[in-house]
Amino acid sequence: MATIHELPTPSVLVDRARVAANIKSMQEDCAAHGVELRPHVKTHKMVAVGRMQLDAGARGFTCAKLGEAEALLPSGVRRVFLAHSLVDPRQAPRIAALSERLDEFVVAATSGPQAVALDRLAGLAGRRLPVMLAVDTGLGREGVRSLADAQALAAQIGRSGHLELHGFYTHEGQMYSVVPGGQQAASDEALAKLASVRDAIAPGLPLWPGSSVNARRMARSGRVQAVRPGAYVFGDLSLSQVCRVMEPGEVALTVLATVVDLPEPGLALIDAGSKAFSGDKTPDGVHASSADGRELSVMRVNEEHGYVRGSAVASLRIGDRLRFVPAHVCTVVNLTDEVVVVEGESVVDRWEVEARGKVR
Numbered sequence: 001m002a003t004i005h006e007l008p009t010p011s012v013l014v015d016r017a018r019v020a021a022n023i024k025s026m027q028e029d030c031a032a033h034g035v036e037l038r039p040h041v042k043t044h045k046m047v048a049v050g051r052m053q054l055d056a057g058a059r060g061f062t063c064a065k066l067g068e069a070e071a072l073l074p075s076g077v078r079r080v081f082l083a084h085s086l087v088d089p090r091q092a093p094r095i096a097a098l099s100e101r102l103d104e105f106v107v108a109a110t111s112g113p114q115a116v117a118l119d120r121l122a123g124l125a126g127r128r129l130p131v132m133l134a135v136d137t138g139l140g141r142e143g144v145r146s147l148a149d150a151q152a153l154a155a156q157i158g159r160s161g162h163l164e165l166h167g168f169y170t171h172e173g174q175m176y177s178v179v180p181g182g183q184q185a186a187s188d189e190a191l192a193k194l195a196s197v198r199d200a201i202a203p204g205l206p207l208w209p210g211s212s213v214n215a216r217r218m219a220r221s222g223r224v225q226a227v228r229p230g231a232y233v234f235g236d237l238s239l240s241q242v243c244r245v246m247e248p249g250e251v252a253l254t255v256l257a258t259v260v261d262l263p264e265p266g267l268a269l270i271d272a273g274s275k276a277f278s279g280d281k282t283p284d285g286v287h288a289s290s291a292d293g294r295e296l297s298v299m300r301v302n303e304e305h306g307y308v309r310g311s312a313v314a315s316l317r318i319g320d321r322l323r324f325v326p327a328h329v330c331t332v333v334n335l336t337d338e339v340v341v342v343e344g345e346s347v348v349d350r351w352e353v354e355a356r357g358k359v360r
Contacts, residue, residue, distance in 0.1 A: 211229060
């Protein structure tokens with residue numbers, strides 16, 4: 001198939017030049033400030049992209065689940081941070097196997113009760129594991145909420161025979177809901193809370209924040225040792241139109257879809273629904289928008305249909321093929337077996353999504 005015009009739809013397209021540029025740009029920003037880049041692979045889930053990140057200089061990967069780390073091993077990665085609350089004793093053999101194959105396997109301690117389970121798990125794996133202590137800086141998910149809780153958790157880790165405090169991390173996911181004009185202040189606030197916890201417990205240990213919205217701000221702060229962005233590699237509506245930390249021309253992933261019906265004035269149906277875009281949407285309720293700048297937005301999805309509205313709908317005809325930028329790229333990639341790699345409209349490669357569905 002020489003061009004995208006021969007592809008079946010829906011197809012997930014990745015612009016090779018743009019993804020390479022995004023990887024290079026983030027890596028250069030980190031290198032310029034002496035900060036390690038440990039990208040989160042939950043966005044791309046692909047060995048091919050992981051290799052590009054490592055070749056550009058990434059220190060290692062951040063993973064959400066053990067299955068992601070296992071699937072990305074063929075990339076050549078030697079350092080992995082598992083940024084999730086591991087507690088299941090049945091995971092011990094997999095942890096032991098990963099520890100054996102990696103130069104560095106770091107896990108997360110997210111609360112006192114979780115750390116009890118993690119200590120037992122490490123013991124069953126027969127490993128002494130380096131631990132990043134999670135600090136909640138505003139998202140309200142995992143992580144200690146107060147300095148007293150952080151000190152208690154650090155002391156608990158210190159008493160463990162199987163865990164060793166390695167540093168402090170946070171995921172500033174709340175940045176996605178901050179208006180562009182307030183991002184610097186919100187980023188500074190998150191960093192101040194993370195640093196204050198570290199400084200009160202172990203001033204010499206590293207800080208590893210993680211969010212694509214403010215990764216560059218964190219890297220430029222001079223106060224962190226690593227950043228862990230994920231979505232930057234492809235981009236989406238959240239980064240380009242809502243948070244405005246990427247230009248629309250930098251977004252590397254789109255979904256190619258076909259207009260299959262025009263049931264009423266002002267409405268077009270396409271053959272990409274929630275099984276292509278997921279159910280995620282922007283604060284304005286948009287699941288995806290036209291990549292060519294026309295006013296065409298997917299405002300509703302069923303499993304196999306997208307409902308497209310906007311002023312340009314009147315110009316559409318059944319059979320028209322459109323490229324859409326999704327609201328949230330991570331969930332889109334996890335719904336496809338492969339992505340089609342393009343240069344302009346030419347198909348140049350196909351990359352398997354090896355970690356698709358690796359949620360365990």
